[in-house]
Structure formats: C-alpha cells, structure tokens
Amino acid sequence: MPNTDQCPLYVKVHPADNVAIVVNEGGLPAGTRFDSDSDSNDGLTLLEAIPEAHKVALTDIHSGESVIRYGVNIGHAEQDIARGSWVHEGILTLPEAPALDNLPLGGETHPPLQPLAGFTFEGFLNDDGSVGTKNILGISTTVQCVAATVNYAVIKIKAELLPKYPNVDDVIAITHAYGCGVAINAPGSEIPIRTLRNLSLNPNLGGAPLVVSLGCEKLQPAQMLPTSALPILTTAPYIVRLQDEEHQGFGDMVTAIMEMAEKRLIQLNARTRTTRPASDLIVGLQCGGSDAFSGVTANPAVGYAADLLVRAGATVMFSEVTEVRDAIHLLTARAETQQVANDLIREMAWYDEYLGRGSADRSANPSPGNKRGGLANIVEKALGSIAKAGTSPISGVYGPGEKVKIKGLIFAATPASDFVCGTLQLAASMNMHVFTTGRGTPYGLAMAPVIKVASRTSLAKRWSDLIDIDAGTIATGKATIEEVGEAIFQMILDVASGRKQTCADHYGLHNEFALFNPAPIT
Ligand code: CA
Numbered sequence: 385m386p387n388t389d390q391c392p393l394y395v396k397v398h399p400a401d402n403v404a405i406v407v408n409e410g411g412l413p414a415g416t417r418f419d420s421d422s423d424s425n426d427g428l429t430l431l432e433a434i435p436e437a438h439k440v441a442l443t444d445i446h447s448g449e450s451v452i453r454y455g456v457n458i459g460h461a462e463q464d465i466a467r468g469s470w471v472h473e474g475i476l477t478l479p480e481a482p483a484l485d486n487l488p489l490g491g492e493t494h495p496p497l498q499p500l501a502g503f504t505f506e507g508f509l510n511d512d513g514s515v516g517t518k519n520i521l522g523i524s525t526t527v528q529c530v531a532a533t534v535n536y537a538v539i540k541i542k543a544e545l546l547p548k549y550p551n552v553d554d555v556i557a558i559t560h561a562y563g564c565g566v567a568i569n570a571p572g573s574e575i576p577i578r579t580l581r582n583l584s585l586n587p588n589l590g591g592a593p594l595v596v597s598l599g600c601e602k603l604q605p606a607q608m609l610p611t612s613a614l615p616i617l618t619t620a621p622y623i624v625r626l627q628d629e630e631h632q633g634f635g636d637m638v639t640a641i642m643e644m645a646e647k648r649l650i651q652l653n654a655r656t657r658t659t660r661p662a663s664d665l666i667v668g669l670q671c672g673g674s675d676a677f678s679g680v681t682a683n684p685a686v687g688y689a690a691d692l693l694v695r696a697g698a699t700v701m702f703s704e705v706t707e708v709r710d711a712i713h714l715l716t717a718r719a720e721t722q723q724v725a726n727d728l729i730r731e732m733a734w735y736d737e738y739l740g741r742g743s744a745d746r747s748a749n750p751s752p753g754n755k756r757g758g759l760a761n762i763v764e765k766a767l768g769s770i771a772k773a774g775t776s777p778i779s780g781v782y783g784p785g786e787k788v789k790i791k792g793l794i795f796a797a798t799p800a801s802d803f804v805c806g807t808l809q810l811a812a813s814m815n816m817h818v819f820t821t822g823r824g825t826p827y828g829l830a831m832a833p834v835i836k837v838a839s840r841t842s843l844a845k846r847w848s849d850l851i852d853i854d855a856g857t858i859a860t861g862k863a864t865i866e867e868v869g870e871a872i873f874q875m876i877l878d879v880a881s882g883r884k885q886t887c888a889d890h891y892g893l894h895n896e897f898a899l900f901n902p903a904p905i906t
Contacts, residue, residue, distance in 0.1 A: 392416045394428075394440060395680050395859050398455030403439040403471050405676045405758060407859045409842045411435040431468040437676040437758035437822065437840065439471040451476055451760075454679065454767040459760060473760040478747060482713045484729050484736075490719030490778070497776055500695035506657035506881035507664060507815075510591030515664035517815045517833060517880040519652055521555045521645060522589035524580065526608050527563025527601035530626055533634070534559060534596050537641040545646055549653035555645070556830045558583055560899050563603040565906055572903035579785030579899055580608050582811035587666070588831055590652055592622070594644055599627030657882060663697030663791060665880060667816045668809035668832075669772045670703065672802040674750070675757025675822025677839035679768020681868075682820035682855040686837060687774035688869025689818070689876065690793065694776040699791050701809055702773040704800040705735040706749045710766035715795070720777040727781035731797040738902055749800055753823045772820065784900050788812045802827055803898035806834075810897075816880050818872065826850050827895055828888025833879045835886055837872060850887045 393407035406412050416430045434440050439453070445465040450457040459476030508516035521541070523534055534557045541555050562576045580603075584593035593614070597605045605623050624640045631637045669686055671678055690700045702708070708715060712732055719725035739745055746762050759765045779792030785808050788794050798808040802825065806817065810831050817832050822839035824847055838844040841856030853872055857863035878884040888894070 392418050393860065394418065395677075396442065397453060397680055400452050400455045402441065402443045402445055402450075402452045404442055405437055405439055405680070406434045407436070407677075409436055409840075411438070429468050431466055432470050434470045435756075435758070436842070439676065439758060439760070441465045441467050441469045441471050443467050445471075453764055456763070456767055458764040458767070471760070473755055476760050478761045479763055481710050481736075481746060484712070484733055487713050487725065487729060488717040489722040489725040490717050497691060497695045499697070500662075500692060503662035503696045503877065504659050505662060505665065505877045506883075507660040508590070508655050509658060509660065510587055512585075512591040514587035514591050514813065515660050515815065516588040516590065517665075517882070518553045518588040518831075519551060519590070519655060520553055520588050520831065521648055521652055522558055522584065522586070522594065522831070523556070523641070523645065524558045524584035524593050524595045524608075525560065525563070526580075526595065526597040526603045526605055528559070528561050529564065529598045529601065530596045531557070531559035533626065533637060534641065537638050537645070540638065541642055541645050541649075545642065545649055549649045551653045551655060552649055554830065556894075558897060560897055562899050562901060564598075564601040566602060566901070567904040567906055568602040568607075570903040572901070575784045576899045576901040576903070577603065577608060579808060579811040581613055582785060582787045582813070583807070583831075583897070584609065585613070585787070585813075586810055586831055587813060587815045590648070590655075592648075594648055595623045596641060597623060597625045599625045661697065662693065662877065665693060665698040665816055665876065666701070666788065666813050667693055667698060667818060667876060668701045668703070668796070668806070668812070668814035669818050669820075670802065670805050670809070671707070671769055671772065671820040672827055673757075673821045673823035673825045674754055674759060674765060674768065675839055676759050676764070676768070677757075677856065677859055678820055678822045679764075679771050681858040681865075682822070682837045682839035683768055683771035684865045685853075685855045685858060685868035685872060686772045686818055686820055688865055689872035690772065690774035691776055692869065692873045693876070694774070694791075694793050697791055699788060699794060699813075700774075700776075701788060701794045701796040701812060701814065702770070703796050703798040703805050703809060704769065705731060705797055706739075706746055706762065706800045707766050707769040708795075709735070709746055710763045711770045714770065715773075715778060718776075718778050720779050720792075724778055724781055728778070728795060731781060731783065731795070735797070757822050782812060784808050785811045799900060801898065803895050804900050806895070807897045808900060816876055818876065820855070821851075824850070826888070826893050828886070828891075828893035830894035833886045834888045835872065835875055835879060836888065849891075850893075852886055
C-alpha cells in the first residue's frame with residue numbers, strides 16, 4: 385500500500401475477501417486505476433464512482449455468490465457484480481444470523497496473554513475498594529417527579545457551594561423518566577431498577593449514594609437501594625424525601641438537598657489522587673455512527689488497547705448485543721469457560737426474544753448514516769464492531785445494568801443505542817469510556833471521561849476539537865494498529881489521572897442518562 389493518501393487506495397482486510405473499501409477522502413471517480421498490489425489485483429479499474437469507505441468488487445461476483453469481507457460472508461449478491469463495481473447494500477441480501485443452538489462453547493485452553501506490569505494512574509480510592517477517575521458529587525433520584533427540583537438545586541450547588549471545594553470535579557443529577565407509572569415488579573423491571581442502584585454507586589461518585597425521593601412513587605428508595613447494596617454503613621442521612629412534612633414548601637426542599645450535598649462535598653474535597661495500578665480501571669468500549677472504516681482502523685486499534693489493559697489486569701467491557709449477535713460464533717469460541725459461552729448465548733437469546741416482541745429484528749440496525757458510511761448490513765457492522773474486543777479470552781458475561789465485579793475482558797449486555805449503552809456501562813461500574821466513530825457524534829458522559837476515536841482522518845480533521853484520537857492514519861499507512869492502540873492506552877492512563885482532558889469534557893458535552901426499561905409502563 386503506498387504511503388500517501390493521494391494515490392488511489394483501498395483496504396482489503398482478509399486474504400479471502402472479494403471486496404475492499406475505498407480509502408481516499410471524497411471517494412474515487414469511475415475509471416480510477418489502482419496500482420498493482422501483492423494480492424495480484426493487477427490494474428483494478430473502477431467501473432463507476434465509489435464513495436469513501438464504500439466497497440469495490442475485487443473479482444467478478446455472480447448472482448447468488450457470497451460477498452466476503454473479514455474473511456466472512458456478509459451477504460449474497462442479488463445480481464452479477466463485475467470487478468471494479470460498487471458493492472452497496474441495495475445489491476446484497478442479509479444472511480441469517482448464526483443459530484444459537486450449535487455454537488462452539490470455548491473453554492479450551494486459551495494461552496493467557498503475557499501479563500503487563502508497572503502501568504499506573506492517579507485515581508481516587510473509595511471506601512468500597514473501587515477507584516474513581518473523577519471526584520464527582522452525584523445526586524440520584526427515584527422518580528422523574530423530583531428531576532426539575534434536583535436540577536434546580538444542582539445549579540445552586542454549583543454556583544454557591546462547589547467553588548468552596550476545589551478538589552471536587554463536578555456535581556451531577558442522575559435524572560430519568562422512570563420510577564412511577566410503571567409495572568414495578570414485571571419481568572424486565574429489575575433492569576432499570578438495578579441500573580439506577582448501580583449508577584448511584586459508580587466509582588466516580590465516591591462509591592456512596594445520595595438520593596432524592598418524592599415519597600409516594602412506586603420505586604421507593606428502599607427498593608432502589610436496599611441496605612444490603614450500600615457499600616458502607618453510614619449514619620449520615622443520604623435521602624431527602626420531598627413530601628416529608630418538615631419541608632414547608634420548595635425553599636425548604638432545596639435547602640435540605642443543599643445541606644445533604646454540602647456534607648458530602650466536605651468528604652469528597654478531603655480526598656486526593658493516589659497512584660493506583662492500571663488494574664483498577666474499568667473501561668467501557670462502545671461505537672456510534674460507525675462506518676466501513678471502523679472495523680479496520682478505530683476498532684482494531686481500540687482492540688489492541690483493550691488487550692494491553694487486560695494484560696495490565698484491568699476490566700474491559702464490550703457491549704451492544706445487536707452489534708455482536710451476527711459474530712456470536714466467533715465470541716463463544718473465545719469464552720474462557722463453557723459457562724461463559726452459555727451466558728453469552730443466554731444474552732443473545734434474551735435479546736432475540738425482546739426484539740421479536742416488538743416485531744423488530746436485527747435489520748433495524750444499521751442506521752441510514754452507517755449505510756452512507758459504507759456499511760451494507762448488520763453482519764458487516766458486527767464483524768467490524770467486535771474488533772474492539774481485541775483478542776483476549778472472554779472472562780465473564782453480565783446482564784444489562786449489573787455491576788461488573790471481575791477483571792479481564794467482559795461482555796456487559798446492552799442495547800447498541802449510544803446513550804442506553806453508556807448509561808448501562810456506567811451502572812456496570814465503568815470509570816473510563818472509549819468510543820469509536822466514523823460518521824461522527826459529539827457524544828459525551830458526565831459521569832466518566834469519554835475518549836473519542838475517529839475511524840477516518842477526514843472526520844478527525846473536520847472535527848479536530850471533538851475527536852481525541854485519529855485512527856484513520858491506519859488506512860492511509862501513516863501509522864500501524866499497534867501505534868494507534870498504544871496511543872489510546874496511554875491516553876486512557878493520562879485521562880484517568882486527570883493529566884489530560886477529553887474534548888467532550890472540555891466543552892461539557894454530557895448526554896442525558898437513558899434507562900433501558902423492557903417492562904411495561906402503566
Ligand atoms: Ca452504540
């Protein structure tokens with residue numbers, strides 16, 4: 385591959401592939417001729433214009449034959465496709481998802497990755513043993529009814545109290561639309577309830593909750609946060625209930641919230657960062673606005689960083705069920721034990737059933753933007769998506785909103801929706817987030833830093849103030865997957881230590897929490 389982005393360039397991922405993606409910014413016109421390459425694609429000439437990141441046929445593909453990318457069938461040709469033609473979603477049929485009843489179950493001896501010692505970051509050690517990368521005062525809510533009041537109080541806390549406590553990074557309200565008018569004990573309701581519980585216990589909030597409740601809501605504080613879930617037995621009050629008779633009107637409610645907040649601000653302010661092993665990191669991986677580059681640049685580079693983190697003893701979570709479903713046979717084979725493989729299958733089956741109830745299926749993903757970015761269908765998207773998970777054995781599987789308690793590479797089941805996935809990964813205890821994007825999104829989270837990695841240089845240049853790392857250099861041959869992966873790993877340590885700030889944090893780009901509630905609303 386020539387070491388410049390001026391020549392016509394394509395990227396072929398696997399020797400068996402009969403398509404490749406066009407690398408050049410702005411795409412390439414009909415008649416473009418590629419230099420010969422080692423795969424003996426002598427004089428490949430484009431028969432039509434092909435947009436950047438879209439696929440070109442490297443061979444003649446006859447109607448009904450497989451279109452191969454990543455060495456895997458991503459669909460069948462619906463018509464004859466001549467060498468040099470644009471292979472787009474309109475001429476591919478979607479293959480069936482792998483059946484769940486005959487998958488490899490892993491559990492064979494996976495050679496452990498070489499341990500990596502000596503990597504540290506500067507973090508905030510909590511009483512429960514978890515470690516924060518930020519020092520945030522979080523105020524949880526049991527119900528939407530109190531959200532506006534808590535938001536009002538947070539504005540006052542930030543203006544009047546926070547300046548007195550300079551070691552505290554931020555004050556956030558964990559507001560949501562759940563808590564009442566819902567079937568509180570229906571199957572599925574445990575997901576939003578444990579999500580709210582575990583969000584309030586996120587390591588970046590000091591590992592201890594503060595809660596504002598209305599009083600009459602279905603989700604009572606004792607159900608959201610049973611005593612057994614509290615990390616430390618504290619005698620200090622940590623709940624304000626707005627309907628309590630002691631509050632004479634709105635002013636009293638706000639005063640009560642502020643008094644409770646100030647007691648916690650004093651505790652949080654007394655903390656300082658200390659040197660912690662990289663194994664205290666709990667890094668959530670996600671993609672959003674993916675394109676056909678994602679699976680060859682940003683996601684493999686993140687996968688390389690994920691392997692470094694696992695080798696350093698950290699926890700790395702990948703998620704997004706609909707984006708791994710079509711690659712499940714590759715993942716079950718990587719399960720550390722047969723139990724882990726069966727847990728993966730359980731989460732896939734649950735989601736198949738969930739989508740079926742809504743008369744939806746996996747073809748609802750990808751989005752129109754993904755398709756404009758060159759992704760033909762969910763099979764192609766999934767194969768690129770799982771590259772984020774690197775090469776480690778999979779050590780554990782957790783359901784949506786469950787708190788992850790073990791080290792290594794973890795599948796934390798979530799929908800693919802960016803905000804829902806991010807919220808569930810925060811509930812799983814994520815203290816750092818890495819997010820890859822090809823189309824671009826200004827996504828960010830208040831509770832954990834979000835490092836955004838662009839899959840193509842054109843996006844990284846256009847959004848230089850929103851993208852933290854450009855992985856597009858991998859497609860143009862200017863950097864290797866290993867080099868970009870190491871840069872991501874180093875940035876994770878720097879951001880976790882407070883030495884560097886992400887673009888999203890610089891501008892305060894913090895998306896709303898979005899709960900996943902598969903249970904009925906009444
Ligand atoms: Ca996503």
